[in-house]
Amino acid sequence: MKIREYKNACVWDSGRFVKKSFYVKDNSFFGGNFNEKEVETIDLEGKYVLPGxxxxxxxxLGVGIKKLTYDVSNNSFDEIFERKDEIIIGRGWERIENEKLFDELNSMVILIRKCGHVAFLNKKSQEFLNIDRYYIFEEELEKIWNFLxxxxxxxxxxxxxxxxxxxxxxxxxxxxxxxxxxxxxxxxxxxxxxxxxxxxxxxxxxxxxxxxxxxxxxxxxxxxxxxxxxxxxxxxxxxxxxxxxxxxxxxxxxxxxxxxxxxxxxxxxxxxxxxxxxxxxxxxxxxxxxxxxxxxxxxxxxxxxxxxxxxxxxxxxxxxxxxxxxxxxxxxxxxxxxxxxxxxxxxxxxxxxxxxxxxxxxxxxxxxxxxxxxxxxxxxxxxxxxxxxxxxxxxxxxIAPNYLADFVVYSDKNLTKLEKVFVNGELVYDTFTLEP
The missing domain is CATH 3.20.20.140 (Metal-dependent hydrolases)
Structure with a gap:
């Protein structure tokens, strides 16, 4: 595999950004000798580079599940009462004032607390999971995931x-x-x-x-x-x-x-x-x-x-x-x-x-x-x-020789605009062209 040179980069080095080139070979940063003919050059045009x-x-998995389920992080359950799904899963609550309101729904309602260590079950969910109380704790939460x-x-x-x-x-x-x-x-x-x-x-x-x-x-x-x-x-x-x-x-x-x-x-x-x-x-x-x-x-x-x-x-x-x-x-x-x-x-x-x-x-x-x-x-x-x-x-x-080539490219030194993400030397996320 060719060596890739990333030039004109502002590279994070010992607490500051330094204008320099860095090299990647295979899946690692490279610092050895090489023939110029082996090099593919990428101009980063003054962009800011940090280790990933x-x-x-x-x-x-939990982050993904939260994105796919209902966000109740503000203790707002309005969307839950508007849905008619067979199973409704949400996450993020810190307190539930009236548990019995959820029993009026025909859906199985499972609401995981923000911490992930407590879950609320309405009566329909309790019946399905063979549990006779509104709250379950710790390892009991495993029962929730087994039927998905x-x-x-x-x-x-x-x-x-x-x-x-x-x-x-x-x-x-x-x-x-x-x-x-x-x-x-x-x-x-x-x-x-x-x-x-x-x-x-x-x-x-x-x-x-x-x-x-x-x-x-x-x-x-x-x-x-x-x-x-x-x-x-x-x-x-x-x-x-x-x-x-x-x-x-x-x-x-x-x-x-x-x-x-x-x-x-x-x-x-x-x-x-x-x-x-x-x-x-x-x-x-x-x-x-x-x-x-x-x-x-x-x-x-x-x-x-x-x-x-x-x-x-x-x-x-x-x-x-x-x-x-x-x-x-x-x-x-x-x-x-x-x-x-x-x-x-x-x-x-x-x-x-x-x-x-x-x-x-x-x-x-x-x-x-x-x-x-x-x-x-x-x-x-x-x-x-x-x-x-x-x-x-x-x-x-x-970003040093023999370290795995995981790095990120920002357009500014305040790290407000991420442009590219590399893992193992490969581009895996690009805000302009790629979606992982």
Whole structure:
């Protein structure tokens, strides 16, 4: 394959844009010697080039499903009552005032909360799913997806893929193994133009195969230690205010067996832990093992902070601002809240993520929140590119020799107009001519 030279580019380099050329050979950036006859030259005419953004925790399939279903993120259900579909699925609510109103509809109504950890079912849905209450939590949500056809999920994944690419995101540490077969997951990964680092949601990881699928691969195992703050299922050391509830602790009983399997097979165990007590118990459960990942870590006991050095973290700076009202329901004595900047300043290895579709997947949304927390723009870019590769030892996120050629082209230095997206050296999204 010829070497491609991209000239007249303003390339992101150590926190600033530098006018220079860069080279791509096969699927990587290239910095060796070559014959001029081997070079194909592309003039970028002063456009601004960054390494592709990499979201270290999101749900490609979930983003697509949300686009294909009804948006109830403003607690507005008017459209739901106007529809006459057999099945109505929506996502995004934070509270439902009158559950019985939905029982008047002839449709099965399934409304997933913003956090993705709680779902509302009207009476017709309850009857179909053989459930006798309006709300279901955590793993019970799997029942919702089991009756949807495979092609719905395939279409949703392609829609999700497009959403990430059009925001300049070239890779996602995704979590998609919910309500679908492993064969379908393999098909999704193999056909993806977006680079997927899949975290396989399972308590029996030895039942599956781990390998590369095109530009994607399965890199780890996803485990839940608790739920969400909004659903009051995040596991706390003190009860939620005005309740007797501490949340739920969901780390599987065979966790040590899962970690042992991961160690032997070079896989990363990625644990969702939001509440301070869930984090404490997770750290203790890992024991001597290090190098695995904690996702969220929003509430941290002061006594646990130093212990985080043994792990890699995926964090969401925007959650600090989204959760201000929710945190009022929590006793915060001796608890650090969203201490992401302190983690970074003290050398704990972390990376940024959106947790889409819980929050917007636009990197600028996440980066703007990080700036408000005191991160510099340079560090915010680093934490949304190279650091996402560092936490899984993948060479992504830098425009430098031997790094994978994932990069994005903007027309302006303020990153307001995305023009092109490249994954593995191939053009996969072009705002003028291509649709993924």
């Amino acid at each position: 953004f990499s979201d270290s925790h999101a749900h490609v 056809p495979e092609e719905f999920f395939y279409r949703a994944f392609k829609v999700g893929e497009r959403e990430f690419l059009k925001h300049g995101i070239t890779s996602v540490h995704s979590d998609d193994f919910h309500g679908i077969s492993f064969n379908l997951l393999e098909r999704l990964l193999k056909d993806s133009k977006l680079r997927i680092f899949e975290k396989l949601y399972t308590n029996t990881p030895w039942n599956f195969e781990y390998r590369d699928y095109g530009v994607s691969k399965i890199i780890g195992i996803k485990i839940f230690a608790d739920g969400s703050l909004g659903g009051k299922t995040a596991y706390l050391s003190k009860p939620y205010k005005n309740t007797n509830g501490y949340g739920v602790f969901t780390l599987p009983k065979n966790f040590k067996e899962i970690v042992s399997f991961a160690e032997k097979n070079n896989l990363q165990v990625c644990v969702h832990a939001i509440g301070d007590e869930a984090l404490s118990k997770t750290i203790k459960a890992f024991g001597k093992y290090s190098g695995h990942r904690i996702i969220h870590a929003q509430l941290v006991k002061e006594s646990d902070f130093e212990k985080l050095r043994a792990f890699n973290l995926s964090v969401q700076p925007h959650f600090f601002f989204e959760d201000l009202e929710i945190v009022d329901n929590i006793n915060l004595e001796n608890i650090l809240i969203y201490p992401f900047r302190r983690m970074y300043e003290e050398g704990i290895l972390l990376s940024f993520s959106s947790d889409g579709p819980v929050s917007p997947i636009d990197p600028k949304y996440v980066i703007n929140a990080a700036l408000k927390l005191g991160f510099s723009f340079k560090d915010a870019i680093l934490l949304y590119t190279e650091s996402s590769g560092n936490i899984i030892k993948e060479k992504i996120g830098r």
